[in-house]
Amino acid sequence: MNTERFMGTLHKADPLYQFFCSSILPQMGFHGNEPCFNVYMARSSGHVFFYEEVRSGKRLVAKFFADTPGRNFELGRHLMAKEFNSLNYLRKAGFKGYPHYVVRPLGINHEINCVLVEEFCYGTSLDSIILGAITEGKKEALFQKLTSLAYFLATLHNRMAGSWGIQFERECLYFERTLKQLTDRRQLSRQGEMEFLSLKNRWADKTCMWEDREVIVHGDVTPSNFLFGEGLWVIAIDLERMKHSDRVFDLGRLTGELKHFFMQYGGVHADPEPFIGHFLWEYSCHFPDRQSAFKAITRRIPFYMALTLLRIARNSWISSEHREHLIKAAGNTLR
Numbered sequence: 367m368n369t370e371r372f373m374g375t376l377h378k379a380d381p382l383y384q385f386f387c388s389s390i391l392p393q394m395g396f397h398g399n400e401p402c403f404n405v406y407m408a409r410s411s412g413h414v415f416f417y418e419e420v421r422s423g424k425r426l427v428a429k430f431f432a433d434t435p436g437r438n439f440e441l442g443r444h445l446m447a448k449e450f451n452s453l454n455y456l457r458k459a460g461f462k463g464y465p466h467y468v469v470r471p472l473g474i475n476h477e478i479n480c481v482l483v484e485e486f487c488y489g490t491s492l493d494s495i496i497l498g499a500i501t502e503g504k505k506e507a508l509f510q511k512l513t514s515l516a517y518f519l520a521t522l523h524n525r526m527a528g529s530w531g532i533q534f535e536r537e538c539l540y541f542e543r544t545l546k547q548l549t550d551r552r553q554l555s556r557q558g559e560m561e562f563l564s565l566k567n568r569w570a571d572k573t574c575m576w577e578d579r580e581v582i583v584h585g586d587v588t589p590s591n592f593l594f595g596e597g598l599w600v601i602a603i604d605l606e607r608m609k610h611s612d613r614v615f616d617l618g619r620l621t622g623e624l625k626h627f628f629m630q631y632g633g634v635h636a637d638p639e640p641f642i643g644h645f646l647w648e649y650s651c652h653f654p655d656r657q658s659a660f661k662a663i664t665r666r667i668p669f670y671m672a673l674t675l676l677r678i679a680r681n682s683w684i685s686s687e688h689r690e691h692l693i694k695a696a697g698n699t700l701r
Contacts, residue, residue, distance in 0.1 A: 425486035489593025618670020
């Protein structure tokens with residue numbers, strides 16, 4: 367997959383160039399004279415760029431938080447600091463070596479479009495592994511990497527568990543906001559919105575949705591946010607949405623993404639269930655009673671999986687036909 371587009375060379379008069387030279391490169395052991403950076407834009411995001419020093423080959427990732435449409439400077443500054451602190455927090459908690467690794471933040475600067483600079487990590491992205499399973503029959507590779515990701519997420523959740531119960535009303539509000547965005551964009555009818563709200567209320571009445579403890583969740587377990595190396599290596603590269611929630615928030619996001627990928631690239635009849643079941647079963651093995659953990663997780667996961675399908679359906683790049691399939695699948699999942 368071609369994931370980046372060449373944009374030119376970073377000008378030496380650019381404040382970012384000076385920031386790299388004074389604050390970032392010394393941390394990487396680079397002490398050469400007048401470095402030269404080629405610039406690449408990530409195709410998946412208009413505010414993430416890669417910078418490659420031509421002579422040494424060293425690479426950096428820069429994420430600009432104040433350069434996003436609809437986001438004011440203060441919000442950008444807040445999100446920049448939040449992700450920087452989240453990355454450091456998890457690394458201090460032990461996520462900085464094999465097999466669980468969180469990308470190393472190298473610096474932030476609110477004066478340069480609220481930029482966060484990180485190390486560049488090499489690895490195979492989960493989205494390319496999923497596509498390989500769907501289009502090339504490389505199913506075993508996907509099973510293996512889902513085992514690794516389940517191990518990573520179970521370690522994150524169990525190590526970062528709180529002592530208080532799930533505040534499920536927060537996720538219900540997020541569900542409602544997602545529905546409103548769909549209806550405001552005329553991607554969902556008002557009648558459809560009311561039907562989904564009725565289903566949401568039925569889930570809010572289930573005691574199982576409130577029974578666990580909150581944990582720190584990654585918050586955006588989408589396939590582009592994880593890289594894989596040999597063995598169990600998992601590298602998390604995006605923690606902008608890290609928060610406290612139900613552990614199943616992360617699991618539902620991943621299973622919803624799997625269903626979306628299989629529907630979009632394998633057709634509406636492609637079956638992600640063997641991979642979803644494998645992922646949840648592997649996650650459950652990191653608890654004293656695997657069967658009980660699996661049962662508790664699968665009771666709650668339909669809500670979070672449906673929420674993910676609706677969240678994906680909001681995107682403008684989704685075709686109207688695929689959006690209809692996603693919304694229909696969300697409804698069936700909730701029922």
